[in-house]
Amino acid sequence: MSTAIQDPQTVERPNYLNAEYGWKSWLLTTDHKRIAILYLISITLMFFVGGIFAVLIRLELLTPQGDLVNSDTYNKFFSMHGIVMVFFFLVPSIPATLGNFLVPMMIGAKDLAFPRINLLSWYIYIVGAVFTLAAVVLGGVDTGWTFYTPFSSSYSNTFVITAASGVFVAGFSSILTGLNFIVTIHKMRAPGMTWGRLPLFVWANYATALIQVLGTPVVAITLALVGLERAFRIGIFDPAIGGDPILFQHMFWFYSHPAVYIMILPGMGVISELVTCFSRKSVFGYSFIAGSSIGIAIIGFLVWGHHMFVTGMSMYASLYFSLLSFLVAVPSAIKVFNWTATMFRGSIVYDTPMLYAFGFIGLFTIGGLTGLFLATLAVDVHVTDTYFVVAHFHYVMVGGMVMAYMGGLHFWWPKISGRLYPEGWAKFAALLVFAGFNLTFFPQFILGYLGQPRRYHAYAPEFQVLNVMSTAGASILGLGYLIPLIYFLWSMRHGPKATSNPWGAKGLEWETTSPPPTFNFDKTPIVTEEAYAYSHKQEVEVG
Amino acid sequence: MPLFPESASTIANSIDYLYFYLIAVSTIMTVLIFSAVFIFAIKYRRRSPDEIPAPIHGSLKLEIFWSVVPFIIMLSFFWWGAQIFFESASPPPGAMDIYVVGKQWMWKIQYPEGQREINELHVPVGKPVRLTLASEDVIHSFFIPAFRVKHDVVPGRYDTMWFTATKPGRYHLFCAEYCGTEHSGMVGWVTVMSEPDYENWLTGGGSEGTMVQQGERLFQQLGCSTCHLLDQQGRCPIMRGVYGSHVQLQDGKTVLADDAYIRESILNPNAKIVAGFKPDVMPTFQGQISEEGLLQLIVYIKSLAITSAPGTTAPGAAGAATTGGGPRPPAKRTQPTGGKK
Numbered sequence: 024m025s026t027a028i029q030d031p032q033t034v035e036r037p038n039y040l041n042a043e044y045g046w047k048s049w050l051l052t053t054d055h056k057r058i059a060i061l062y063l064i065s066i067t068l069m070f071f072v073g074g075i076f077a078v079l080i081r082l083e084l085l086t087p088q089g090d091l092v093n094s095d096t097y098n099k100f101f102s103m104h105g106i107v108m109v110f111f112f113l114v115p116s117i118p119a120t121l122g123n124f125l126v127p128m129m130i131g132a133k134d135l136a137f138p139r140i141n142l143l144s145w146y147i148y149i150v151g152a153v154f155t156l157a158a159v160v161l162g163g164v165d166t167g168w169t170f171y172t173p174f175s176s177s178y179s180n181t182f183v184i185t186a187a188s189g190v191f192v193a194g195f196s197s198i199l200t201g202l203n204f205i206v207t208i209h210k211m212r213a214p215g216m217t218w219g220r221l222p223l224f225v226w227a228n229y230a231t232a233l234i235q236v237l238g239t240p241v242v243a244i245t246l247a248l249v250g251l252e253r254a255f256r257i258g259i260f261d262p263a264i265g266g267d268p269i270l271f272q273h274m275f276w277f278y279s280h281p282a283v284y285i286m287i288l289p290g291m292g293v294i295s296e297l298v299t300c301f302s303r304k305s306v307f308g309y310s311f312i313a314g315s316s317i318g319i320a321i322i323g324f325l326v327w328g329h330h331m332f333v334t335g336m337s338m339y340a341s342l343y344f345s346l347l348s349f350l351v352a353v354p355s356a357i358k359v360f361n362w363t364a365t366m367f368r369g370s371i372v373y374d375t376p377m378l379y380a381f382g383f384i385g386l387f388t389i390g391g392l393t394g395l396f397l398a399t400l401a402v403d404v405h406v407t408d409t410y411f412v413v414a415h416f417h418y419v420m421v422g423g424m425v426m427a428y429m430g431g432l433h434f435w436w437p438k439i440s441g442r443l444y445p446e447g448w449a450k451f452a453a454l455l456v457f458a459g460f461n462l463t464f465f466p467q468f469i470l471g472y473l474g475q476p477r478r479y480h481a482y483a484p485e486f487q488v489l490n491v492m493s494t495a496g497a498s499i500l501g502l503g504y505l506i507p508l509i510y511f512l513w514s515m516r517h518g519p520k521a522t523s524n525p526w527g528a529k530g531l532e533w534e535t536t537s538p539p540p541t542f543n544f545d546k547t548p549i550v551t552e553e554a555y556a557y558s559h560k561q562e563v564e565v566g
Numbered sequence: 567m568p569l570f571p572e573s574a575s576t577i578a579n580s581i582d583y584l585y586f587y588l589i590a591v592s593t594i595m596t597v598l599i600f601s602a603v604f605i606f607a608i609k610y611r612r613r614s615p616d617e618i619p620a621p622i623h624g625s626l627k628l629e630i631f632w633s634v635v636p637f638i639i640m641l642s643f644f645w646w647g648a649q650i651f652f653e654s655a656s657p658p659p660g661a662m663d664i665y666v667v668g669k670q671w672m673w674k675i676q677y678p679e680g681q682r683e684i685n686e687l688h689v690p691v692g693k694p695v696r697l698t699l700a701s702e703d704v705i706h707s708f709f710i711p712a713f714r715v716k717h718d719v720v721p722g723r724y725d726t727m728w729f730t731a732t733k734p735g736r737y738h739l740f741c742a743e744y745c746g747t748e749h750s751g752m753v754g755w756v757t758v759m760s761e762p763d764y765e766n767w768l769t770g771g772g773s774e775g776t777m778v779q780q781g782e783r784l785f786q787q788l789g790c791s792t793c794h795l796l797d798q799q800g801r802c803p804i805m806r807g808v809y810g811s812h813v814q815l816q817d818g819k820t821v822l823a824d825d826a827y828i829r830e831s832i833l834n835p836n837a838k839i840v841a842g843f844k845p846d847v848m849p850t851f852q853g854q855i856s857e858e859g860l861l862q863l864i865v866y867i868k869s870l871a872i873t874s875a876p877g878t879t880a881p882g883a884a885g886a887a888t889t890g891g892g893p894r895p896p897a898k899r900t901q902p903t904g905g906k907k
């Protein structure tokens with residue numbers, strides 16, 4: 024942090040953290056920054072709940088026999104891991120925490136457009152989480168996070184309705200957050216903050232919000248129908264009572280493919296901020312990165328059938344979904360190329376957030392490229408429902424999204440907490456995460472092509488070595504996540520005080536104090552330059 | 567420790583080549599991006615704290631280049647993958663039929679010749695095999711990694727898949743769609759045998775007669791035969807020659823009498839009423855007949871098809887109709903000439 028810019032900030036200055044004290048001041052707050060903290064605590068808890076299930080899964084898979092727990096218990100482990108991680112960590116992760124904290128500040132606003140609805144979102148999330156955790160405590164659910172029918176609606180003997188209600192309820196939290204962001208970004212930008220000057224993180228959250236508002240109702244309806252069929256035997260998905268099980272998959276993936284972008288787009292937004300700051304350079308191809316977020320949001324709604332190539336869907340539908348799945352890869356590729364180009368002739372430092380950005384670019388590239396394997400019809404037939412798919416989406420979700428989240432958390436931690444974290448430990452943990460991640464998930468690509476199906480409690484003995492590697496990697500990865508938890512908590516009390524702009528970064532959030540005052544800015548800022556104006560020197564065009 | 571699966575079907579090699587092509591292109595892309603990031607990170611590292619690099623705002627030419635070129639490369643993936651997928655969609659005419667019923671948590675296999683097995687599938691080397699897949703309960707997925715084939719087994723309908731095995735041996739059979747408690751126990755073996763060994767194997771077992779005979783027996787037992795007469799009009803449509811024909815319905819539509827139609831007519835007789843007949847004459851057999859029994863009935867009804875005029879059936883049903891005499895001796899089947907590679 025040699026680039027720290029000194030400012031005459033005094034310790035006593037009131038900020039959002041010390042403005043009020045006591046439980047009430049937190050649980051009834053309408054300050055977007057405090058709500059972001061509430062979310063941060065909640066999703067961190069859920070991350071470690073999901074993480075415990077991941078540990079249990081990997082322990083079971085150390086041996087091929089399935090001898091640690093019985094099959095029903097194992098099936099509950101991977102189901103709870105998926106449900107908790109997808110709906111209660113990945114979907115809210117960046118928008119509800121960093122997005123909540125930063126979007127108003129980045130556009131120079133005092134708060135979100137609907138501060139009370141923002142608080143309501145958090146309470147709805149908590150209700151949803153309570154339902155889901157209740158399902159865990161009561162005895163678990165064993166449908167997988169995908170709730171496929173007719174297994175979920177007619178055959179499972181577990182707490183399907185409880186868990187599905189949790190997801191159903193949490194969906195409304197996601198919709199309200201999205202709505203809040205859309206209105207805020209449209210109506211509350213500071214003078215001079217034109218659409219063309221919006222930070223790319225805001226663009227990414229805007230695109231995400233569109234998907235949240237348009238897609239989430241569909242999954243809510245779908246799960247409600249599963250509940251109706253289960254509770255009242257109304258034939259919707261179960262062919263024994265006149266339903267169509269494939270209809271469920273169409274409805275489920277109509278949301279859940281775009282949901283992949285709900286999970287990854289905000290992460291891409293973070294990476295745009297990190298790469299520019301730590302290269303000290305304006306972003307290469309601003310409008311292409313911003314536009315590709317919107318492109319992903321739109322095309323992402325048209326590709327869901329690539330999850331269904333072996334269901335016996337019509338040949339022409341399969342061709343269509345395959346082709347469009349390749350098309351949706353283009354905007355993601357554009358982003359990767361532009362980030363790389365941003366580094367060209369930059370002034371690059373390797374602070375922890377940038378290490379995570381490097382990790383993201385590398386792992387997301389692998390995750391994205393292996394997605395192309397799955398879009399390729401004949402290859403998908405072989406690898407779908409195997410560990411290849413498991414590896415692929417963990418490369419995107421954990422290698423991509425969680426890397427970006429960790430990078431963002433480190434980057435804005437001084438702003439959020441007013442304190443600096445220990446850089447040495449942070450770098451060490453980032454390396455652990457990267458190494459542990461690859462050791463965990465790379466062998467799973469090989470396992471998948473070999474043919475190990477996913478969601479297997481016991482597996483063929485010849486797959487053991489690769490599974491042991493995966494479990495070894497997972498323990499390193501777990502450690503890599505625990506260390507930041509410890510030093511972040513430590514730094515809140517003992518970390519050195521942060522200046523308002525410790526990275527020398529551009530963006531309105533860095534122009535206010537760390538931590539910011541309750542209404543973010545003493546005076547509404549006026550924006551006069553484009554995003555990432557790291558230099559006012561003569562501009563150079565290439566190409 | 568194996569790192570790559572065995573290839574034991576005609577389609578396995580073509581999928582592997584495509585897979586290698588994907589790996590090659592992906593590796594090149596990954597190396598390009600990794601080295602660009604790595605080189606830039608080293609070469610343009612910050613050398614003094616106050617250095618300010620000149621901004622570069624972008625380049626339309628580059629944006630077009632790295633949008634269009636990757637997409638063209640992806641189109642080659644699409645094209646190649648679609649081609650194999652298309653070819654592997656329908657079996658060559660004359661494929662031999664085997665019937666698969668998935669249930670929690672086992673695979674029940676029956677052969678037209680009458681054999682039945684659980685979690686074991688025996689096939690001859692070098693002959694196209696078509697599987698008809700049915701499920702008694704939830705969705706399963708029939709997956710033979712060494713053949714690179716997989717297809718979901720969806721309750722309430724029939725799915726088909728096919729392959730031609732190329733190498734004698736024993737290969738894994740997995741259920742690939744999560745189906746509950748013993749999903750990972752819903753596994754078995756596919757045994758590929760030489761043609762003489764297979765003929766030998768077929769002659770052992772099968773004390774209940776061929777599937778046609780079993781179906782015929784069911785047809786009597788369930789009382790179907792009292793209304794559906796074989797050669798003259800009873801209270802219900804005649805059965806001979808129905809399979810593979812176009813049936814005129816009461817509402818003016820016509821429907822091809824294939825497996826799905828026969829299945830629906832047994833389980834939900836009022837769904838499609840044949841022109842000239844009344845609804846509610848036939849009771850539903852939903853819940854009174856097993857999936858295996860249904861398949862036996864269908865095979866029996868198929869055996870009553872008039873096979874001498876293959877040109878009269880719709881192209882989509884060509885495989886089904888021309889091999890309508892499935893249970894007959896293999897010698898009667900026409901061997902595909904260009905069906906395999």
Ligand SMILES: [Cu+2]
Pocket residue numbers: 279280283326327329330
């Ligand atoms: Cu998808």
Ligand SMILES: [Cu+2]
Pocket residue numbers: 706707741742743744745746748749750752
């Ligand atoms: Cu299964």
